[in-house]
Amino acid sequence: MNDNIAGREADLAARRAQADADREERWANMLSMAGDALDSQAERRAKIADMQSANDSAADKAVSGIESTLDDLTSGSGSGSALKTTGDVNIRDFNSAYRSSRVKGGDSMIEIIIDTPDEEIILPVAPEEIEITVPGNNEVVDVIGTGEVKIIRKPGLATFQIESFIPDDEDGEDFIEEIQDWQKSGKSGEFTASELGINMDVAIDDFVYSRRAGEEDRVYYTLSLSEYRPYGAKILVIKAEENTTEAAPAGEPRVDNAEPVQQTYTVKNGDCLWAIAKRLTGNGANWPELYNENRGVIGGNPNLIYAGQVYVIPQGWVTA
Secondary structure (H helix, E strand, C coil): CHHHHHHHHHHHHHHHHHHHHHHHHHHHHHHHHHHHHHHHHHHHHHHHHHHHHHHHHHHHHHHHHHHHHHHHHHHCCCCCCCEEEECCCCCCEEEEEEECCCCECCECCCCCEEECCCCEEECCCCCCEEEEEEECCCEEEEECCCEEEEECCCCCCCEEEEEEEEECCHHHHHHHHHHHHHHHHCCCEEEEEHHHCEEEEEEEEEEEEECCCCCCCEEEEEEEEEECCCCCCCCCCCCCCCCCCCCCCCCCCCCCCCCCCCCEEECCCCCCHHHHHHHHHCCHHHHHHHHHHCHHHHCCCCCCCCCCCEEECCCCCCCC
16 A cells, blocks of 8 residues: 555656746747747847948938039029920910929028018019929911911910918017008019029918917918019000192092091900901902011011001901
């Protein structure tokens, strides 16, 4: 009986020893796996750091290249151009995009000045881009026997917008007040961005400014401008000719020595020589006769006529 008890105790001790050995092995395996995971995480972090370093290096090179290009553009020594154009001879709209430098610390490498009759306004921060649109006034007409033809006319007024920001301080308030005073004056101003090759007389169309949550130190604004062309009323003086008609002696037919009065036609918007000939004679094919009579006014291109021009109507044409 004692032998049985001793055998069971020995067997229990062996099981306990095996359980302890198994437990130690499991702990060793868990620690090994944890170490491998830490090594993998460290490797991933190292790779991420290398990628970030490479990206920072590439970004620095890109910024350096942009700054070099901007220096070339502002100095005029580079091979690039700050002016981008698109279009052809029959384009409806002609766009010119002028890109300025990036802003550094609230200052800009590009100086933009608006010289108004009352004061000189300097933009605190240059916009990222100035896109100028020059609308075309060309017209397509359907000519009988020919089909559609393009009537080329003078372009319209250039328009563009300035989108930027100003500091929300006393200087910013002064800028807003200056723009509003200019807007109320009803006068034109001279817009100059010498580094971009822009200089034109402009009129203010709209001025919108706003403040954004989280950016209490800035005021964003949009300034809409359009090209201004000076104009004035033209006075047309018509001198009355003396009547040279003489009374015929009794019994003789009356002879009228007065020269026939020339009839004229004033060109309207949308007119072309074919349409004018059609209106005056009923046949648009007579337009070459009208052109030859007024070649000195029209010039060498019969397709290029302008509203307001006065043409002499050929003799023999029936007019209303």
